[in-house]
Amino acid sequence: MVGIKKKSTLPEKSAVVSSFQPRVAADCRVLILGTVPSEKSLALQQSYAHAQNLFWPFMGELFSAGPELDYLERIARLQRAGIGIWDVLKHCERPGSLDSSIVRGSEVPNAIPELLNTHPQIDALAFNGNKAFELFNRHILPRFDAQQIARVQLLPLPSTSPANASIGRAEKLRRWSALKDLLDGAR
Template sequence: MMNMVVHPIEPVYDKDSKILILGSFPSVKSREEGFFYGHKQNRFWKVISAVFSEEEPKSIEEKKDLLLRNHIALWDVIKSCDIVGSSDSSISNVVTNDLSVILDVADIRAIYVNGKTALKYYEKYIEPVIKRPAICLPSTSPANAAWNMNRLLEAWSVTVLEQKCQKDRNRK
């Protein structure tokens, strides 16, 4: 059954955030947990912690700390939509989040999307408004079985660390 659902999770960012990572819309598990990538099979936290050579965070507080310590802002493209369960393919009647909440505060140098669904809605609704392209990373969702953990780590590491190195070079 189609359900209109409003995004219940606040974005994570601060004035020092340099990288913005956007998902599409929180899964049922994430909405229940009250934080991003709450489904135990989603590999987001494993990937992010490995990219930055840190311990995988367990609590919401540890997850926020990991992101902010590494200058990452995290949110989703979609503010509300009709959705069946957690099925990206069922998403319709999309209303997007207003990214100016983050972009007006932080010096975001790169915007990444976690998977093709986030990219689709970003390119359709957000990019025409803010005039900034997003770089699409392979989805960390367990539904993206074509990408094993090693391939995910490689793709995310190259892209995210490249951005971090660029940021470090700019600082000198």
């Protein structure tokens, strides 16, 4: 059969995926945590780079840091607003980009408790999706000391990924608007 490719039945190879460095300014008050960058984000070396991910459109509506801006300007605007971004995981194995494909047991968490010690003004962690929150609870929260537990508010938010179609855009944005309340309350 010429021109017809047979679909492979072999399992997709897992790749080791690593997070970017934290984007946290000295006056950061809210740290947004994702799981680990997608394939598109890794290829472009930009967090939330998939064109259909709602993260940057939401940041545009909430903090004037939308996708029409250069990536470094978006980061700078978030930082001026008091927001940092990072990932729960430092490394993991994951075939493709779906959080559900992260290979359990391969998960290596980022040094979030240590980051909070060097940035004591951070008083809230917001989680981009259930998987980020689940991984945080499994790997990082047990490493928090009593002071960190007492001072840091945890805010799980719906994933901005296009794979999360169970919640409509308007409802997701409404929930993400809680970031503004966190920042207003911290002043």
